[in-house]
Amino acid sequence: MFNILKNRLDQGYRTTGYPNEKINLPSSYRGRPRINRHAPAEVIAECAAACPQDAIDISGKLIDMGRCVFCGTCEHISKGEFISFTQDFEISVSEKKHLLTDGGLPALAEHSKQHFKKLFGRSLQLRQVSAGGCNACEADLNVLATPFFDLARFGINFVASPRHADGIVVTGPVSKNMKTALLKTFEATASPKVVIAVGSCALTGGPFRGSPEIAEGLDSILPVDLFIPGCPPHPLTNLHALLTFFK
Amino acid sequence: MKTDFLQISNGEAIGREKIPHLSFDNFYRNALSIIRVGGKVVHYFAFSDKGKIKLMAVLRKDTLKVASCDAPDVYPSMTSQCEPFHMFEREIAEQYAIRPEGHPWLKMVRYHANFLNRQDVFGNDYTRDIPGNFDYYAVEGQEVHEVAVGPVHAGVIEPGHFRFNCIGERVLNLEIQLGYQHRGVEKMLPGVAPKRLPVIVEGIAGDTAVGYGLCMSQAVEALSSLQADPGAQIIRTIALELERIANHVGDLGALSGDVAFLPPANYFGRMRGDFLNMTLLICGNRFGKGLVRPGGTRFALTEEIRKALNERISELTPQVKHVINLLLTNSSVQSRFDDCGAVTKADAEKLGLVGPAGRACGLPYDVRRCFPTGHYGQLNIPENAKPTGDVHARATVRGEEILQSLEIITTLLSAPVKTRSIENRKLSLAPSSFVVTLNEAWRGELSHCILTDADGAILRYKVKDPSFHNWNGLSMALRDTEISDFPLNNKSFNLSYCGVDL
Ligand code: SF4
Numbered sequence: 001m002f003n004i005l006k007n008r009l010d011q012g013y014r015t016t017g018y019p020n021e022k023i024n025l026p027s028s029y030r031g032r033p034r035i036n037r038h039a040p041a042e043v044i045a046e047c048a049a050a051c052p053q054d055a056i057d058i059s060g061k062l063i064d065m066g067r068c069v070f071c072g073t074c075e076h077i078s079k080g081e082f083i084s085f086t087q088d089f090e091i092s093v094s095e096k097k098h099l100l101t102d103g104g105l106p107a108l109a110e111h112s113k114q115h116f117k118k119l120f121g122r123s124l125q126l127r128q129v130s131a132g133g134c135n136a137c138e139a140d141l142n143v144l145a146t147p148f149f150d151l152a153r154f155g156i157n158f159v160a161s162p163r164h165a166d167g168i169v170v171t172g173p174v175s176k177n178m179k180t181a182l183l184k185t186f187e188a189t190a191s192p193k194v195v196i197a198v199g200s201c202a203l204t205g206g207p208f209r210g211s212p213e214i215a216e217g218l219d220s221i222l223p224v225d226l227f228i229p230g231c232p233p234h235p236l237t238n239l240h241a242l243l244t245f246f247k
Numbered sequence: 248m249k250t251d252f253l254q255i256s257n258g259e260a261i262g263r264e265k266i267p268h269l270s271f272d273n274f275y276r277n278a279l280s281i282i283r284v285g286g287k288v289v290h291y292f293a294f295s296d297k298g299k300i301k302l303m304a305v306l307r308k309d310t311l312k313v314a315s316c317d318a319p320d321v322y323p324s325m326t327s328q329c330e331p332f333h334m335f336e337r338e339i340a341e342q343y344a345i346r347p348e349g350h351p352w353l354k355m356v357r358y359h360a361n362f363l364n365r366q367d368v369f370g371n372d373y374t375r376d377i378p379g380n381f382d383y384y385a386v387e388g389q390e391v392h393e394v395a396v397g398p399v400h401a402g403v404i405e406p407g408h409f410r411f412n413c414i415g416e417r418v419l420n421l422e423i424q425l426g427y428q429h430r431g432v433e434k435m436l437p438g439v440a441p442k443r444l445p446v447i448v449e450g451i452a453g454d455t456a457v458g459y460g461l462c463m464s465q466a467v468e469a470l471s472s473l474q475a476d477p478g479a480q481i482i483r484t485i486a487l488e489l490e491r492i493a494n495h496v497g498d499l500g501a502l503s504g505d506v507a508f509l510p511p512a513n514y515f516g517r518m519r520g521d522f523l524n525m526t527l528l529i530c531g532n533r534f535g536k537g538l539v540r541p542g543g544t545r546f547a548l549t550e551e552i553r554k555a556l557n558e559r560i561s562e563l564t565p566q567v568k569h570v571i572n573l574l575l576t577n578s579s580v581q582s583r584f585d586d587c588g589a590v591t592k593a594d595a596e597k598l599g600l601v602g603p604a605g606r607a608c609g610l611p612y613d614v615r616r617c618f619p620t621g622h623y624g625q626l627n628i629p630e631n632a633k634p635t636g637d638v639h640a641r642a643t644v645r646g647e648e649i650l651q652s653l654e655i656i657t658t659l660l661s662a663p664v665k666t667r668s669i670e671n672r673k674l675s676l677a678p679s680s681f682v683v684t685l686n687e688a689w690r691g692e693l694s695h696c697i698l699t700d701a702d703g704a705i706l707r708y709k710v711k712d713p714s715f716h717n718w719n720g721l722s723m724a725l726r727d728t729e730i731s732d733f734p735l736n737n738k739s740f741n742l743s744y745c746g747v748d749l
């Protein structure tokens with residue numbers, strides 16, 4: 001017993017004050033991209049050629065955050081001249097077209113569906129479906145339950161059954177072998193319901209784009225309300241998206 | 248022992264013409280004789296070369312050994328005589344439609360059409376959805392009942408199907424069927440643009456991204472005569488050990504939660520995040536994605552970061568120690584962990600268990616000590632085997648490994664680390680060559696093989712996650728265990744679904 005109490009004191013209070021307090025992520029973190037539209041054409045072309053995800057649109061000078069895995073290769077080789085990454089982790093969008101960006105993003109709060117706020121603003125129960133991902137997206141959703149993020153204090157929980165859920169959160173590129181299970185989970189969720197796509201895989205197929213065993217984007221299978229980019233998205237990106245979209 | 252297999256080294260490329268190409272009978276006899284005296288299967292796979300299907304095996308005992316042979320359409324199963332081949336023969340049957348005659352449980356591994364459009368061994372029609380044309384192992388008897396769990400599980404975890412045959416609460420048999428996460432990685436890798444290779448490989452199992460990046464990078468380095476400088480080797484070691492700590496810490500927390508002892512569950516949960524954030528500090532990604540690349544690392548370790556890491560490690564080390572102690576000395580925890588889901592050493596040997604799961608059963612094998620690469624040759628990795636094979640042993644092994652890894656990192660961070668960060672570069676791989684790389688990832692022996700063709704293009708990329716060996720260990724642990732102890736056992740192994748499903 002003494003040991004338990006001693007450890008409790010040792011550990012202290014750890015929950016973040018976000019969203020009321022700002023959190024600064026370290027400069028190594030790569031969040032919202034900043035694009036220099038005046039970068040020389042050959043630098044842009046070099047970045048596009050090196051990008052493992054073919055996420056750079058040369059003519060529009062845009063970056064597709066749905067494909068991007070935030071590896072930072074483009075930033076490295078252009079020495080930040082074309083693309084650099086800010087530490088802004090608030091990068092989710094409600095319409096897929098907004099993933100293709102020049103660095104600016106529409107305010108998520110204004111684009112969220114007002115009836116969702118009314119329905120789910122006080123209590124949001126979500127069922128997670130992992131559909132072909134690498135388990136990193138799942139892991140960084142799971143941490144929202146740990147004391148630092150403490151998702152439950154906002155009335156948001158991950159639940160065990162779709163019958164108890166207001167929506168599904170999907171990770172992974174929807175492998176053929178998971179498609180049926182995903183659709184059944186979706187059907188079993190009571191309407192009205194939301195669909196949230198988390199991670200490059202669920203947005204566009206991610207690293208596995210081109211494989212015949214997967215779908216290239218959850219939105220080709222189900223109507224998606226919220227797109228959360230990253231490989232995987234930082235837990236704060238997930239938290240920001242859930243709070244801004246539903247609260 | 249005399250064998251026709253060729254002795255090779257971890258991470259050393261050799262010309263394919265040097266690999267003994269045996270007759271099937273000779274291949275079969277040699278492989279069995281190595282395994283019978285305590286050898287283990289690292290790889291056993293098929294590949295197609297100029298229209299011919301061949302088999303290749305990499306075995307280990309004190310050394311690594313390789314040989315190949317032409318694949319017959321049908322061959323007598325080795326599994327029936329030697330268990331460690333079980334999953335490998337099923338995988339070969341699924342990928343290349345070669346039937347091991349007399350295999351005791353010939354069933355698909357992942358449910359997909361074979362790579363060559365040959366007639367399917369299992370009689371499946373893959374335009375039809377899962378489940379395919381297969382049965383589950385069933386125990387018969389009036390009192391016996393079945394419990395089916397998954398693919399979608401209750402928590403935020405990966406999908407897989409568990410089929411229990413029980414009598415009352417007692418589990419007689421657990422069969423685990425995976426494949427739901429199958430993304431077609433091995434079929435994809437040979438043809439893919441080289442710049443995509445690292446990102447795909449790191450996406451096979453994200454909780455082991457550093458381990459995967461390392462196996463791939465070392466293989467490519469060997470094939471292109473590149474070398475990572477000593478500084479980069481140190482950063483790789485720090486990252487691999489941080490990955491180990493983060494996962495072990497998280498799992499000890501989950502184990503604690505499963506026996507309803509909530510303080511360590513919460514503390515470990517928070518501290519796991521602290522370790523992931525250290526990896527983020529090094530490379531910008533909490534899982535180390537994008538860090539390890541052929542030729543070195545994409546991020547150097549600045550003095551500022553080294554100092555910050557040092558501070559965090561020295562702050563966290565006593566906390567971690569205290570919480571491990573809190574968990575493992577608590578009597579109600581002990582009473583749940585002790586004797587729960589025990590796997591005997593003899594069974595572990597037959598199943599070929601690796602990593603902490605194997606060490607908990609008394610098998611001391613650790614790639615870092617037995618086949619060290621990079622900086623590991625300079626480290627002193629202690630033997631860490633436990634005799635009991637139960638949840639308690641698995642938790643203890645993991646707890647001790649956390650402390651060892653903390654020590655390794657502390658030592659490596661004590662002096663400035665010099666390297667230059669590298670970017671993806673154009674690579675030309677040696678033609679007609681072969682390399683195998685092994686690393687001790689946090690779950691155990693992770694291994695990749697690359698075979699190149701006459702033009703230096705990737706002919707076959709073979710991946711083996713440690714979980715490929717260990718899932719059957721979980722089944723074995725559940726025998727005669729109460730079904731209510733499944734979550735506890737599952738977390739004590741915490742195996743990878745996507746690493747197996749590929
Ligand atoms: S950060 Fe994104 S856009 Fe840049 S190279 Fe990596 S994947 Fe491509």
Ligand code: SF4
Pocket residue numbers: 132133134135136137138171172173198199200201202206207230231232233450453
């Ligand atoms: S988006 Fe990246 S982190 Fe998420 S499941 Fe896909 S590969 Fe893994």
